[in-house]
Amino acid sequence: MTSLLPPPVADTPELRTLRRDVRTFVAGQVAAGAFTPDVDTWLNGFDPAFSRALAEQGWLGMTIPTEYGGHGRTFLERFVVTEELLAAGAPVAAHWIADRQAAPSLLKFGTEEQKQRFLPRITRGELFWAIGMSEPDSGSDLASVRTRAVQVDGGWRLTGTKVWTSGAHHAHAFFALARSAPLDPAHRHDGLSQFIVMLDSPGVEIRPIHSMNGAHHFNEVHFEDVFVPDDLVMGEIGQGWHQVTSELSYERSGPERFLSSYQLLAALVDAPSTGADQQIGQYVARTAALHEMSNSVASALEHHHDVSSAAAVVKVLGTALEGDVADLGDVLTEDDPGDPQLRALVTRAVMHRPGFTLRGGTSEVLRGVIARELGLR
């Protein structure tokens, strides 16, 4: 029988202890007024002080080896910490991309010099990162990127525009996917390269793209002949496609794909007699099952198994659940539910909901990934 799922795993006693430690720490932070639990905090909860507090606990750069200033811990340990932080609705956006994406990519494809330069500062919560893949004419079809990289003496010059770049206005560095060789229609994925762009470089312009609730987390990042020295080429020239796609399972299967609206679900549990016990129960059950799935994918990733289709399953189901929770909150509450905090959570969840099933690969693209695994395409 077909199963897309890796084998189930249970927390070891050590991981359980780690969970408790994070829970205790976070409860202390809430009690001290350091943050108010919220929805979608991995994209919108920008709080450098909280990121540094986590760094002091040793919970940033956890999987980075100690020789690069990291903590040399396992991927599952990092999974447990991030899952606890997201469940608590903690503001983790400042360091999120640096910790989740930049660090593993640098470890896998970066030069020794790049690792020494960036990884210790990521671990200390001092260096924030952003990622530039989408462009005005390039969304799900990433191979169509048009940002150009032209080789010059000592490096490359980049010209083009990236959009939907979360947190670029706060970030220090940026991965840019650019076309370093002309498009070959027969091999569309060739000729793409990744560059590390320091966002204070001359020729970089960062403009806000305001979300419909007025919030500013997206940006348009424009490069006008921006010089990137050779020592900031990421990985190999021409291998950009392979490099950006090889890490997708990490970002697709993580707890941020089913916990973005968890704080609202928890609030609905406390809300007096909504009359929707059955629906709430169904969503709590799905949350619990997704926790199991995400955990088993994390374990398989730790053992370097290919779990791209299982990761796609987690993301398709988890982000749909996040949206369903937002909608349930909206259906159950009135314009004045008597609890302004609940209404505020509902409003933010409803505003953010459309993004849940878009970011990091749309649900439609991911269903295609699952169908390919099943041999349909």
Next chain:
Amino acid sequence: MTTIDTPVSIAEVDPDLIATMREVLSSSAPTPRDPDTGVEFDQALWDQLDELGLARLTGSEESGGSGAGWAESAALLTQAASLAVALPLAEHDLLAGWLLTSAGLPVDADLRSVAVLDADGSARAVPWAPVVSRIVLAWPAGDGGWRVADVPATSVKLTADTNLAGEPRGEITATLDDSEGVPVPEDLIRRLQLRAALVRAVQVAGALERTLDLVTEHVTTRVQFGRPIGKFQAVQHLVADIAAETSLARAAVDAAVRTVATPDVDLAELRFRVAVARSCAGHAASVVVRNSHQALGAIGTTLEHDLHRFTLPALAWRAEYGSTASWDRVVADSALSVGSDGLWELIAG
């Protein structure tokens, strides 16, 4: 560090054992179903399973069982469901056999089912009641406690019926005499009910996985408009959602099996995990049954095609030992009882 030999999930069960299960069950699969009278008990296959020690997998070796655990038993139930073999495997061993042993009563190879009676001595939809030779009864005694007794099936009044998949069921009424039962704690009865509910979730997951296989095979071979229909994105999305929901059911069921296999597990913890499994498997069945029939087209609605051997049991099983809605509410009750502050610990431990 302690070495744990006992597998706690199907994924850890010895592949050779699973291959043996599959081989034996395949020899008589699928169990024929007459749309009017349902399925018949396959005595020859049962005897073969009994001989191989698969009929009482989890019974102690001293009592003639095989001394295995929930994981092996879940693997057997999964194989049977995925091969459309209908037998009282769970009822005989995981439910009736376990209840007898837990109550300190002797067990043997006689075919058994189990029933939790109401105060009037009745129980409906008792699985395989028309077929078994003995039924282990549990009932609320006059003194507020519970009693268990192992009685011949002929001693109860039976109205035979079948479930949606044609499996034998029956409404039974027994004449209760508290003095004829062994007293057991209420906790044991609650655990019995949770085990029974989990058995059905295990079976649903197996049926859904096989459904996915049937659908995948069909859409990659059925050609329309000059190409296999699985090349159409609309069909791919139907199938992807079958795979996703089936995976979710599998994850929830595996977690519940791991929980029930944990010695002395807390009853509230067990109730939550079983309810999660039943909720996820129950709702997964909605999507999988709908989408699989949509993908298979008219042929999938016929008696001739195998699809009903998996979709009908999935629907029948998710409705036994509590509706899907009732299990949703059990999850909600568990959540409400701990509140938002305790909810995450309930989920993640």
